[in-house]
Structure formats: structure tokens, C-alpha cells
Amino acid sequence: xxxxxxxxxxxxxxxxxxxxxxxxxxxxxxxxxxxxxxxxxxxxxxxxxxxxxxxxxxxxxxxxxxxxxxxxxxxxxxxxxxxxxxxxxxxxxxxxxxxxxxxxxxxxxxxxxxxxxxxxxxxxxxxxxxxxxxxxxxxxxxxxxxxxxxxxxxxxxxxxxxxx
Amino acid sequence: xxxxxxxxxxxxxxxxxxxxxxxxxxxxxxxxxxxxxxxxxxxxxxxxxxxxxxxxxxxxxxxxxxxxxxxxxxxxxxxxxxxxxxxxxxxxxxxxxxxxxxxxxxxxxxxxxxxxxxxxxxxxxxxxxxxxxxxxxxxxxxxxxxxxxxxxxxxxxxxxxxxx
Amino acid sequence: xxxxxxxxxxxxxxxxxxxxxxxxxxxxxxxxxxxxxxxxxxxxxxxxxxxxxxxxxxxxxxxxxxxxxxxxxxxxxxxxxxxxxxxxxxxxxxxxxxxxxxxxxxxxxxxxxxxxxxxxxxxxxxxxxxxxxxxxxxxxxxxxxxxxxxxxxxxxxxxxxxxx
Numbered sequence: 201x202x203x204x205x206x207x208x209x210x211x212x213x214x215x216x217x218x219x220x221x222x223x224x225x226x227x228x229x230x231x232x233x234x235x236x237x238x239x240x241x242x243x244x245x246x247x248x249x250x251x252x253x254x255x256x257x258x259x260x261x262x263x264x265x266x267x268x269x270x271x272x273x274x275x276x277x278x279x280x281x282x283x284x285x286x287x288x289x290x291x292x293x294x295x296x297x298x299x300x301x302x303x304x305x306x307x308x309x310x311x312x313x314x315x316x317x318x319x320x321x322x323x324x325x326x327x328x329x330x331x332x333x334x335x336x337x338x339x340x341x342x343x344x345x346x347x348x349x350x351x352x353x354x355x356x357x358x359x360x361x362x363x364x
Numbered sequence: 365x366x367x368x369x370x371x372x373x374x375x376x377x378x379x380x381x382x383x384x385x386x387x388x389x390x391x392x393x394x395x396x397x398x399x400x401x402x403x404x405x406x407x408x409x410x411x412x413x414x415x416x417x418x419x420x421x422x423x424x425x426x427x428x429x430x431x432x433x434x435x436x437x438x439x440x441x442x443x444x445x446x447x448x449x450x451x452x453x454x455x456x457x458x459x460x461x462x463x464x465x466x467x468x469x470x471x472x473x474x475x476x477x478x479x480x481x482x483x484x485x486x487x488x489x490x491x492x493x494x495x496x497x498x499x500x501x502x503x504x505x506x507x508x509x510x511x512x513x514x515x516x517x518x519x520x521x522x523x524x525x526x527x528x
Numbered sequence: 529x530x531x532x533x534x535x536x537x538x539x540x541x542x543x544x545x546x547x548x549x550x551x552x553x554x555x556x557x558x559x560x561x562x563x564x565x566x567x568x569x570x571x572x573x574x575x576x577x578x579x580x581x582x583x584x585x586x587x588x589x590x591x592x593x594x595x596x597x598x599x600x601x602x603x604x605x606x607x608x609x610x611x612x613x614x615x616x617x618x619x620x621x622x623x624x625x626x627x628x629x630x631x632x633x634x635x636x637x638x639x640x641x642x643x644x645x646x647x648x649x650x651x652x653x654x655x656x657x658x659x660x661x662x663x664x665x666x667x668x669x670x671x672x673x674x675x676x677x678x679x680x681x682x683x684x685x686x687x688x689x690x691x692x
Contacts, residue, residue, distance in 0.1 A: 334598060
């Protein structure tokens with residue numbers, strides 16, 4: 201491992217971070233730029249599998265676009281391996297929360313990602329991505345739970361009072 | 365992006381990590397050293413906005429000092445950009461949990477930070493910081509929930525038994 | 529701090545990430561390779577303290593091996609310091625969730641780790657590790673909560689439907 205390898209790792213991390221910023225903020229045009237055209241995904245051990253960038257981004261738009269679907273996907277613990285000058289693979293640990301105020305549900309989970317990347321014209325892109333769940337839970341939101349802020353509903357501002 | 369850039373990124377990450385260690389452990393004297401004097405904050409899309417290091421740290425002391433206010437703030441997915449030899453900006457993703465045993469509440473949220481940093485005498489400091497919420501939820505803690513450890517109440521030791 | 533220091537930091541991070549991948553996936557043979565023989569641990573402010581690699585790994589096997597014990601341990605905010613060419617120390621922030629479907633409990637917590645590492649034949653290993661809790665909560669899982677995926681029960685695949 202050399203300092204130059206670390207530059208590649210950092211660029212691959214940025215790709216992954218941009219992906220999740222796009223997921224949680226519903227930036228579907230930007231997320232499209234992060235995949236090569238023939239990319240493949242196999243989310244949830246293949247339960248949600250799509251071939252090609254258009255199908256993958258189409259899945260995102262269908263599954264996560266409505267503003268009552270509020271999500272936080274965070275990745276951890278990258279173990280990245282450069283397999284050639286223009287290819288790499290990585291394992292990441294995911295934790296995710298979905299608050300669905302339409303169906304009044306909360307979904308929480310932990311997973312491990314296996315990714316493959318390819319460098320095209322100097323930029324790392326997703327070639328393959330997918331995860332398997334360590335666990336996933338679905339629970340109703342309690343009637344006592346209040347949504348006190350959301351990106352779309354309140355412009356990201358809390359309705360909780362500041363300390364006096 | 366060069367290996368030397370990565371050194372700057374690492375130092376900026378350390379600044380952010382020290383900030384959150386100070387927040388969750390209530391280290392108000394140390395946190396003061398992380399801001400320049402004319403720093404500004406706009407937390408929760410401006411709901412909690414303060415001008416100047418003293419006002420910012422005063423807000424922390426008022427809002428988060430009591431030992432029945434237990435918090436975990438974790439940042440993820442840094443996208444750091446050096447804008448000159450002594451200035452930088454970054455986006456970070458936050459997840460935070462507050463357990464308030466005085467009011468018997470739990471607050472959980474996800475946010476995106478936008479920060480600006482300045483390097484003063486070789487050390488990166490906060491110049492501007494603020495976040496917008498993707499979501500924030502407030503819920504009562506169930507009477508069945510037990511606090512089995514806390515930094516201040518039990519010296520960080522769990523009362524749960526070890527496996528036999 | 530130099531680019532070469534960053535290579536050491538990255539290798540130490542990989543050690544920590546492999547450790548938690550092994551914890552959450554129950555890879556006890558692999559985790560054994562991450563400790564020196566005379567390693568020590570003091571988890572939960574010493575509530576769970578063990579001397580020697582065999583005792584530490586024995587604790588893991590006893591405490592976390594059953595497949596109804598589902599965990600997600602994630603570490604954040606590394607502040608790593610190289611103390612010589614072959615020794616280092618670090619602070620990390622932990623968040624962890626345990627879903628125990630045998631006892632129908634959920635345990636969640638936040639902690640700070642203090643670690644010591646030693647480099648042996650070119651590989652960083654754990655010499656000392658331990659954490660103190662900022663907080664820890666124990667709560668019963670609601671009868672309405674459904675486990676919709678697990679690594680061992682469903683091969684990591686969700687039973688939730690894809691969007692139509």
C-alpha cells in the first residue's frame with residue numbers, strides 16, 4: 201500500500217459517498233453519472249436485481265422518489281482493493297433507516313456491500329454493486345412519534361425550540 | 365488529488381471528529397479551541413444560528429451540558445474540497461440520537477452538513493458550520509426502556525451481565 | 529503528518545474494520561488473527577475484561593455466536609496516533625445495535641474506544657482494546673416488529689416486496 205494507492209481509495213470513497221447523498225436527497229440525475237452503462241446491481245441478496253444503468257436508476261426513481269419516503273443510508277468500514285490500474289473491488293458495511301410517513305412504517309437494517317468499480321476517463325464508476333442483510337426490521341411508527349423536520353416538508357428546519 | 369491533499373483532508377477530518385467527541389462528552393473548553401473567533405453556525409437550516417465562537421460555545425453549554433442529556437452524533441461520507449492553501453469546504457452526512465432521561469424523550473435525525481474551514485498557524489479551524497435535516501423524529505421513551513449504562517451515571521460501565 | 533503516516537493509519541483502520549466485520553458475521557477464526565497472543569480487552573469500562581487472545585476470542589464465541597443474536601457494530605471518528613515505528617494508539621466512537629430474537633430484546637449504545645496496536649512482521653494487530661459507554665439502552669422488541677431478513681435465516685434477502 202502506497203500513498204498513491206490512498207488517492208485511488210479516496211476517489212472510490214467519494215464515488216460511494218456521492219451515491220448515498222444522491223439516494224437520500226433523491227438526486228436521480230446526478231446518481232446516473234456514477235454508473236457505467238452496463239452496470240449491474242443485486243440489492244438484498246438479489247431480491248432487487250437490475251441490469252444496466254437505466255434499469256438501476258429507474259428502480260431508484262420508482263422505489264424512493266416520493267417525499268414521504270425519508271431515508272438515511274450510511275456506509276462504514278471500507279476494505280478497498282485495487283485489482284488493476286482501472287479496476288477495484290470493495291466491501292462496505294451499511295446501516296440504513298427508512299421512515300415512511302405514508303404507510304407509517306420504519307425499516308432499519310444492517311448489511312454488507314460487495315462492489316466492483318471501473319475507472320473510465322479518469323473517474324471511478326460503479327460496475328457492480330449489491331448487499332446482503334445481516335438483519336432487517338419492519339415496525340409501525342408509534343402514533344406518539346412526531347416528525348419534527350424534513351428536507352422537503354420544512355426545508356430541513358426543526359420545529360423543536362432552541363434552549364432558552 | 366495528491367497524497368499531500370490527503371494529509372489536509374485527514375487534518376480536517378480530525379477537526380470534525382474532535383468536535384463531535386467534545387459534543388458527546390461535554391468537553392466545552394476543548395471545543396472552544398476548534399473555532400476561529402468570528403466563526404458562525406446555522407444548525408437545523410438556521411433554527412439555531414449563532415455568530416462568533418463565544419455565542420456558539422454558549423449555545424452548546426446551555427443546550428447540552430446536563431448529564432441527563434445523552435447524545436451520539438456521528439458524521440459520515442466526507443466530500444472535502446481545498447479551496448486555497450488555507451481554506452476548505454466540505455459536505456458531511458450526520459446521524460444523531462439524543463436520549464433525554466429528564467423529559468423521557470428520544471430524538472433521532474439525519475442531516476447534511478455544509479462546513480467552511482480556515483487554516484490558522486498550521487491548524488484547521490471551523491469558520492462556518494451548519495446542517496439541514498433530511499428528517500428528525502421525536503418520540504417518548506417507553507416505560508419499559510432501561511438505561512443500562514452512561515458515561516456520567518455508571519462511569520461508562522454496563523449493568524448487563526456478561527455471558528456465563 | 530505525512531503521506532506515509534496515512535498509509536499506517538489506513539492499515540490500522542483496516543484492522544479495526546476487519547474486526548467488526550468478523551464480530552457481526554461471527555467469523556471467529558479470522559478474528560483470532562487480528563490480536564497478538566498477549567492482547568487484553570476491557571469492554572464496557574471493564575465489565576467484560578479478558579487477558580490473552582484465547583480468552584478474548586472465547587468471550588466472543590460465548591457471547592455472540594448464536595444466530596438469534598444479530599448485531600451491527602459501527603466505528604467512527606478515528607483519531608490515530610503513531611507512538612513509534614511499530615506502536616500506535618487510537619480513539620474511536622462506536623455505535624452498536626443488538627437484536628436478540630431469542631429474548632426479544634434490543635440493546636443500543638454509544639461508546640468511545642481506546643485502543644493500542646503493535647506492528648508484527650509488517651501487520652498491525654490489537655494489543656489492547658476497550659470502551660466506555662456514553663449510554664446504553666435495553667428495550668423489549670414490540671410484538672409488532674417483524675424481522676424481515678437475516679444473514680443466517682434468509683441468506684441476507686429481504687421478504688419485503690420490491691416496488692411495482
